[in-house]
Amino acid sequence: MEMLTGWGMANRARSTVYRPLNAEEVAASITEAVEKGLSVAARGGGLSYGDAALNQGGAVLDLRGLNRILELDPHRGVVRAEAGVTIEALWASALPHGWWPAVVPGTMKATLGGCVAMNVHGKNHVGAGAVGRWVQGLGLVTGNGEERRLDRGVVAEDSDVWSLGVDDVVGAQGLTGTITDVTLSLRRVHSGFLDVEGRPTSSLEETFEALDRGAREADYVVAWIDCTGSKPGRGVIHSAWYLPPDHQLSGQAMDAEAQRLPSRLAGVLPRRHAWMALRPLTNGPGIRTLNAGKYVTARAGGVRRYRQTHAAFHFLLDYMPGWKRAYGADGLLQYQLFVPGDAARDAFAAVLAQQRSSGVRSFLGVMKRHTPEEGAAGYPLDGYSLALDFAVGRGEHYVRLMRLLRSLDQIGRDHGARVYAAKDAVSVGRLPGRRDRVFSSNLVRRWERGAHRGVPGSRS
Amino acid sequence: MKHVVLVGATDGIGKALARVYLDRSWRVALLGRDEGKVDAVVGELGSEFPSETIVGGVLDVARDGDVVPSLERALAALGQMDLLVYCAGVMEAGVSGTRRMVDVNFIGAVHVLSWGADYFVEAGKGRLAAIGSVAGDRGRKGNPIYGATKAALHQYLEGLRHALHGAGVGVSVIKPGWVRTRMLGDVPGFPPSIAASKAAEIIVRGLDRGRDVFYVPGWWWVVSSALRLMPRPLFKRIAPP
Numbered sequence: 001m002e003m004l005t006g007w008g009m010a011n012r013a014r015s016t017v018y019r020p021l022n023a024e025e026v027a028a029s030i031t032e033a034v035e036k037g038l039s040v041a042a043r044g045g046g047l048s049y050g051d052a053a054l055n056q057g058g059a060v061l062d063l064r065g066l067n068r069i070l071e072l073d074p075h076r077g078v079v080r081a082e083a084g085v086t087i088e089a090l091w092a093s094a095l096p097h098g099w100w101p102a103v104v105p106g107t108m109k110a111t112l113g114g115c116v117a118m119n120v121h122g123k124n125h126v127g128a129g130a131v132g133r134w135v136q137g138l139g140l141v142t143g144n145g146e147e148r149r150l151d152r153g154v155v156a157e158d159s160d161v162w163s164l165g166v167d168d169v170v171g172a173q174g175l176t177g178t179i180t181d182v183t184l185s186l187r188r189v190h191s192g193f194l195d196v197e198g199r200p201t202s203s204l205e206e207t208f209e210a211l212d213r214g215a216r217e218a219d220y221v222v223a224w225i226d227c228t229g230s231k232p233g234r235g236v237i238h239s240a241w242y243l244p245p246d247h248q249l250s251g252q253a254m255d256a257e258a259q260r261l262p263s264r265l266a267g268v269l270p271r272r273h274a275w276m277a278l279r280p281l282t283n284g285p286g287i288r289t290l291n292a293g294k295y296v297t298a299r300a301g302g303v304r305r306y307r308q309t310h311a312a313f314h315f316l317l318d319y320m321p322g323w324k325r326a327y328g329a330d331g332l333l334q335y336q337l338f339v340p341g342d343a344a345r346d347a348f349a350a351v352l353a354q355q356r357s358s359g360v361r362s363f364l365g366v367m368k369r370h371t372p373e374e375g376a377a378g379y380p381l382d383g384y385s386l387a388l389d390f391a392v393g394r395g396e397h398y399v400r401l402m403r404l405l406r407s408l409d410q411i412g413r414d415h416g417a418r419v420y421a422a423k424d425a426v427s428v429g430r431l432p433g434r435r436d437r438v439f440s441s442n443l444v445r446r447w448e449r450g451a452h453r454g455v456p457g458s459r460s
Numbered sequence: 461m462k463h464v465v466l467v468g469a470t471d472g473i474g475k476a477l478a479r480v481y482l483d484r485s486w487r488v489a490l491l492g493r494d495e496g497k498v499d500a501v502v503g504e505l506g507s508e509f510p511s512e513t514i515v516g517g518v519l520d521v522a523r524d525g526d527v528v529p530s531l532e533r534a535l536a537a538l539g540q541m542d543l544l545v546y547c548a549g550v551m552e553a554g555v556s557g558t559r560r561m562v563d564v565n566f567i568g569a570v571h572v573l574s575w576g577a578d579y580f581v582e583a584g585k586g587r588l589a590a591i592g593s594v595a596g597d598r599g600r601k602g603n604p605i606y607g608a609t610k611a612a613l614h615q616y617l618e619g620l621r622h623a624l625h626g627a628g629v630g631v632s633v634i635k636p637g638w639v640r641t642r643m644l645g646d647v648p649g650f651p652p653s654i655a656a657s658k659a660a661e662i663i664v665r666g667l668d669r670g671r672d673v674f675y676v677p678g679w680w681w682v683v684s685s686a687l688r689l690m691p692r693p694l695f696k697r698i699a700p701p
């Protein structure tokens with residue numbers, strides 16, 4: 001038995017941990033766990049914020065040992081890699097050939113298997129879809145220990161009632177089987193740099209409009225919003241564009257060394273220790289000061305255009321290692337709700353107003369534009385997401401936070417919101433309709449209880 | 461998120477604690493000896509707090525072999541543990557109740573809390589707590605055996621606190637005075653007693669603050685200190701109940 005924690009440090013569980021090194025060992029581990037009467041959860045980089053990669057009292061397959069890139073076709077831009085390969089390893093080997101993973105999350109430490117199981121999106125959800133759209137095929141081990149190959153467009157017929165396709169696995173949280181390898185199409189890029197534009201917005205309405213425009217006109221778009229000021233919802237929109245083949249920077253920074261994040265912030269602060277500077281700012285006044293400061297600086301600077309490497313633009317979470325520790329020993333959670341387009345303006349205004357009056361401050365607010373997906377479980381929809389980061393804290397802070405989140409859940413239900421498993425620690429989302437009972441997790445049991453209680457929206 | 465495991469919580473202070481923690485949006489596992497009663501209390505509290513999490517578990521702390529499997533089952537359902545409170549306790553009359561009181565008030569507590577200590581040491585954080593008693597501070601004529609089991613519990617918890625301090629795990633001893641529960645019955649005109657719900661609020665506050673030892677309500681510290689400091693010849697003559 002071994003203690004594992006969720007990325008936000010507020011969730012933990014003690015499990016029997018298996019560390020398989022290949023698909024056969026994954027199959028053997030699942031078979032052994034089932035014989036012992038244990039449920040099975042898959043874990044990659046352990047970067048789910050809450051309890052999705054935890055399984056108290058059951059088995060956890062730590063898949064980071066499946067870390068080989070099996071095949072990379074530099075002409076077609078297709079890679080076949082084991083499930084435990086990180087996004088970092090993936091782009092590092094693809095970029096020198098002129099390819100980049102079309103969908104990357106906010107951290108490059110996530111594994112390919114984890115990204116597919118959660119069907120993660122990037123800052124280009126509308127244009128590129130979620131990661132599942134780029135999956136051509138999968139290796140999977142099912143609950144009876146059988147190894148399968150699934151290919152896009154081909155539904156494997158089985159001895160029993162199970163016939164599985166790729167879309168039964170994408171976004172299914174590992175509940176239809178454990179992913180052992182992924183065949184993924186990549187995107188052609190001509191430079192290691194992106195053109196980036198930062199543009200301040202002065203209201204929530206303006207932020208919505210800028211996100212819509214960005215989703216139409218830019219390759220990537222994301223909004224940082226100030227949740228604390230007198231005009232909640234004002235913020236900064238960051239848009240980015242790939243460089244064309246004939247650009248003067250074409251062919252530049254096409255290797256891992258050139259993409260490496262700087263070791264010091266602003267040239268002086270060592271990145272590894274930078275989070276300590278945030279620690280004193282995670283109280284109410286500190287959060288207000290930091291957010292207002294960030295906004296005022298952006299406002300004063302007006303529209304800024306600059307170039308960034310892909311890594312620097314995408315992997316915000318990796319920019320300051322250990323930053324989550326600034327939230328203190330009780331950890332952090334991210335409350336993210338996905339709301340349909342026509343309801344989102346009302347919903348997010350209500351969420352921000354509720355947050356302001358609750359006495360609990362979100363350290364960071366992020367908005368994105370989304371689009372619906374095929375796939376097993378659905379957080380993606382045609383609309384917007386708003387993510388708020390909170391320190392979990394203890395005592396009265398914790399109680400106020402939980403009361404706030406209950407009221408945000410209610411706002412979400414009233415507006416048809418959906419929940420994203422990779423982030424969730426407190427709400428109830430939809431589990432995939434089809435699943436094998438061998439597989440479970442702390443999050444799955446929590447959502448099942450929610451469905452049992454009849455929480456609306458919890459059934460797929 | 462915060463998760464509390466309450467052992468011996470189908471009645472009295474334990475049940476009142478479950479209610480306060482649910483009201484504070486903690487996720488609660490509630491264990492008790494009687495399955496029917498566990499179901500009833502889980503049902504009652506579940507409908508009182510429909511958006512909170514409460515799971516039940518059957519556990520007879522006097523059956524050594526059942527303790528760990530029962531706790532593991534409850535923990536798997538709850539998901540996690542940030543606090544473990546041992547609330548089980550019995551007061552029986554006469555020498556015939558000795559074995560039962562030792563089993564529930566002391567040996568059961570040791571089994572449950574040792575299991576919890578193991579979990580929290582691995583987590584590198586967490587808090588263990590148990591309900592002791594002012595009756596364990598000094599030998600009293602009312603029920604010397606009950607007092608002795610609570611004194612043993614206090615001493616055990618103090619040792620455990622010192623053993624776990626370096627691991628980041630806290631240990632709290634809760635010492636209630638007279639609380640109106642089944643144990644004391646609804647004795648009318650009992651000296652200044654408080655309701656279990658009031659006691660639970662005081663206990664939650666004390667545990668939130670991470671206090672090592674505290675009285676419920678706080679003024680019992682004065683009474684208990686006076687009793688503890690009282691010279692033996694005088695104590696014999698006054699002989700408080």
